[in-house]
Amino acid sequence: MAEDILLRMTDITKTFPGVKALDHVSLDVEAGKVHALMGENGAGKSTLMKCLFGIYEKDEGHIYLEGREVDFKSSKEALQNGVAMVHQELNQALKRNVMDNLWLGRYPMVGGIMVDEKKMYKDTVAVFEELGISVDPKRVMSTMPVSQRQMVEIAKAVSYNSKVIVFDEPTSSLTEEEVEHLFKIINMLRDRGVGIIYISHKMGEIKRISDTITVMRDGTHVATKPAAELEVNDIIKLMVGRELTNQFPPKTNKIGDVSLEVENLTAQYSLLKDVSFKAHKGEILGLAGLDGSGRTETLENIFGNATRKTGTIKLNGKECKNRNPRESIKNGFALLTEERRATGIFAIENIRENTVISSLKKHLRFGFLNERSMREDTKWSIDAMHTKTPSQETKIRSLSGGNQQKVIIGRWLLTNPEVLLLDEPTRGIDVGAKYEIYQLILDLANRDKTVLVVSSEMPELLGICDRILVMSGGRLAGEVDAKTTTQEEIMTLAAKYV
Amino acid sequence: MEKKGFFKRKRDEYLALDRLDRKRYVTDGILNNALYILMVIFIIYTAIRNKNFLSPSSIANMLMLAAVSLPMALGIGGCIVLTGTDLSAGRVFGLAAGMSAAFLQNRAATKLIFEHLPSTTGGWIIAVMLMVMVAGAVIGLVNGFFVAKFSLHPFIVTLATQLITYGIILMFFQINGNGGGPISNIASEFKNAIAGPAFKIAAWNVSIPWYVLFAVILVIVMWFIWNKTRFGKNMFAVGSNMEAAKVSGVNVFMTTMLVHTLAGAMYGFAGFVEAARLGSVTAATGLNNECDAIAACVIGGVSFVGGTGNIGGIVLGVFVLRIIFVALNMLGINPNLQYIIKGAIILAACSLDMRKYLVKK
Numbered sequence: 001m002a003e004d005i006l007l008r009m010t011d012i013t014k015t016f017p018g019v020k021a022l023d024h025v026s027l028d029v030e031a032g033k034v035h036a037l038m039g040e041n042g043a044g045k046s047t048l049m050k051c052l053f054g055i056y057e058k059d060e061g062h063i064y065l066e067g068r069e070v071d072f073k074s075s076k077e078a079l080q081n082g083v084a085m086v087h088q089e090l091n092q093a094l095k096r097n098v099m100d101n102l103w104l105g106r107y108p109m110v111g112g113i114m115v116d117e118k119k120m121y122k123d124t125v126a127v128f129e130e131l132g133i134s135v136d137p138k139r140v141m142s143t144m145p146v147s148q149r150q151m152v153e154i155a156k157a158v159s160y161n162s163k164v165i166v167f168d169e170p171t172s173s174l175t176e177e178e179v180e181h182l183f184k185i186i187n188m189l190r191d192r193g194v195g196i197i198y199i200s201h202k203m204g205e206i207k208r209i210s211d212t213i214t215v216m217r218d219g220t221h222v223a224t225k226p227a228a229e230l231e232v233n234d235i236i237k238l239m240v241g242r243e244l245t246n247q248f249p250p251k252t253n254k255i256g257d258v259s260l261e262v263e264n265l266t267a268q269y270s271l272l273k274d275v276s277f278k279a280h281k282g283e284i285l286g287l288a289g290l291d292g293s294g295r296t297e298t299l300e301n302i303f304g305n306a307t308r309k310t311g312t313i314k315l316n317g318k319e320c321k322n323r324n325p326r327e328s329i330k331n332g333f334a335l336l337t338e339e340r341r342a343t344g345i346f347a348i349e350n351i352r353e354n355t356v357i358s359s360l361k362k363h364l365r366f367g368f369l370n371e372r373s374m375r376e377d378t379k380w381s382i383d384a385m386h387t388k389t390p391s392q393e394t395k396i397r398s399l400s401g402g403n404q405q406k407v408i409i410g411r412w413l414l415t416n417p418e419v420l421l422l423d424e425p426t427r428g429i430d431v432g433a434k435y436e437i438y439q440l441i442l443d444l445a446n447r448d449k450t451v452l453v454v455s456s457e458m459p460e461l462l463g464i465c466d467r468i469l470v471m472s473g474g475r476l477a478g479e480v481d482a483k484t485t486t487q488e489e490i491m492t493l494a495a496k497y498v
Numbered sequence: 499m500e501k502k503g504f505f506k507r508k509r510d511e512y513l514a515l516d517r518l519d520r521k522r523y524v525t526d527g528i529l530n531n532a533l534y535i536l537m538v539i540f541i542i543y544t545a546i547r548n549k550n551f552l553s554p555s556s557i558a559n560m561l562m563l564a565a566v567s568l569p570m571a572l573g574i575g576g577c578i579v580l581t582g583t584d585l586s587a588g589r590v591f592g593l594a595a596g597m598s599a600a601f602l603q604n605r606a607a608t609k610l611i612f613e614h615l616p617s618t619t620g621g622w623i624i625a626v627m628l629m630v631m632v633a634g635a636v637i638g639l640v641n642g643f644f645v646a647k648f649s650l651h652p653f654i655v656t657l658a659t660q661l662i663t664y665g666i667i668l669m670f671f672q673i674n675g676n677g678g679g680p681i682s683n684i685a686s687e688f689k690n691a692i693a694g695p696a697f698k699i700a701a702w703n704v705s706i707p708w709y710v711l712f713a714v715i716l717v718i719v720m721w722f723i724w725n726k727t728r729f730g731k732n733m734f735a736v737g738s739n740m741e742a743a744k745v746s747g748v749n750v751f752m753t754t755m756l757v758h759t760l761a762g763a764m765y766g767f768a769g770f771v772e773a774a775r776l777g778s779v780t781a782a783t784g785l786n787n788e789c790d791a792i793a794a795c796v797i798g799g800v801s802f803v804g805g806t807g808n809i810g811g812i813v814l815g816v817f818v819l820r821i822i823f824v825a826l827n828m829l830g831i832n833p834n835l836q837y838i839i840k841g842a843i844i845l846a847a848c849s850l851d852m853r854k855y856l857v858k859k
Binding site: 107 | 518522726727728731734735738741742744745746747805
């Protein structure tokens, strides 16, 4: 065994009832190297990490830390042995302050029973200084933006003096500038000889930061190669197991008359200020910008899911008050929310219940719901969206992210909307399934619907939109033509009011 | 930065807003403090209607009533911080009161529950106190175990233990041919040690009983536990985000167990005080006491969303509730109507509290 291999996982196998989630997967992490772990959702990356941290018990295989076999029973044990993880979903006690979170589970003590707050404060400042983070250790977590909370999470992993740190999609809520900062921190850790496992979907990042890339697919190990030898296309090919010639379907939509007019939209409780724009029938209008620039807020204010201070919304020349989502749906609006699991699906309900929930009224016969018409509508939705599901009675949580998203789009189409507000429609969806979602969005435009798409992935906006509005600091920073613009132009606009 | 007074700062904040925001600023300010504003109005109103309401003896009385209900609220507060609750509190309190009374009967009395017990000296009184606290802690431990081990909602677990405890109480009151009747003839040494005057405020001609001092000590101890110990911080972390606590290596199981166990011990202590104070305990003692304790916590800002609340708030909540109860009596309001008013107050307090936590969009 090589000297500098810090963490070695060999032949890890994990079986769930009916599924082989991991099939003899091996992974070596060297000291002072960044090892990227890639694969579609469901490829087994998280399962592998969960086996490492003892959240799942592996069926077969061995894990060696610095040549010594280990078998962690909990994340606490892993942490104590110098293996830390920065979680994708921020697991933080939001009502507590920064330092309470940072030292959670290992508060320094004084006099046997008292927590030493002074030491906590001093140590927190020291860790933050080392990493160049400027956050007040006494600030309550819930009052900070997500990106800063993420930084706290990273500081926490570093503060364990970990030998191996796993970063699970760390940049999903960071701005460009913060990503630079994160990379600086990662480089610093690498220089110190820390072994890093970096899980991400963003190809650009992977190419920049990693030394070695391991690709997984369907629970198996596909390839491990030096990052320099792999091009983005090679990685995608390895991930999906086939050549992905076109990332986007051909644009066929025809732009018609103006349908949606938004004027001077200002929010009561968020930073959104004076947003005005027009959108046409059959148009796909993108909303670009950094996290927290007001994209989601724009959609929520149009949909009446947030309190408006000022602003008028007109659909086909007629003013819509849209005071709450119910009224907006009646007026022909539909909102696909950003957090699918939290605010999109009803996880323990089945596909049919999830499909008809927004259009129950039309299934009423003498005050009772008609099973047959609900079944017919659901069948139409499954067919039209090409949803892959064993039956209408399948619980939606057992579907993949892409198929869940199709169910929700189908749900909205059944309400006959004129305007569809799609917030991050492809977040957390496999590369392959993304194409189908793009096709669905184009189909919507082809049916003369007005589609607003918010996305953090710029290539995606450039690929499917007609026009793109760029937001910055809660205001509209500019408008670009998707055919002629560049990522650089959008980024410049996005930074305008920051 | 220039130092400004509270009112000047608020005024500047107000002036910096435009017309639409100003209106909201004022209504928000009023609604967020509505409970306290209403309290002040209510106290002034009661004081005008009944001159005795703010007399020294009446204030001392309210202080004593608050001291009696404080320990239970302090215990149940921890359960609420964990987003839970405890419905068994009243019955545990009743069991503790019954046990204390039975163990500390006047040895000279004719019909005793237990005939061969040590004499009621200070040592035995302390031993009984520890005994009933342990008894409460054991029931709390059972609550905590089922909550933590099987992820059952505390509502269900404590509903069950409430029934079980009541069964134990009924059986306890049958011992030695007591036939379920009240346990009285409580030793005067016990009464004096708990409910006897600790000191006298000569100017007002009122005396303050020992249990008020005990309550003060408990408040200090609990404040220390909640704010200064690892266990306290872990409790808030678990209540705020259990998953985060778990991955950070907090022993969620032990923390949950301990919160419930501590709560049980507090109910035990409260029951012990109650026995000395009343001088006679029945099987119904403690019935529905948990409702007042939960209400006091919520009024004091220990929210059911979990992870928030502080000891000061609980103390305030207990006082607010007691003052209202006393005032309603002094206003001569029909006792049946009092229930309706109490219910309405709890509803209003919870709504106003929740309003603060609703994320505004």
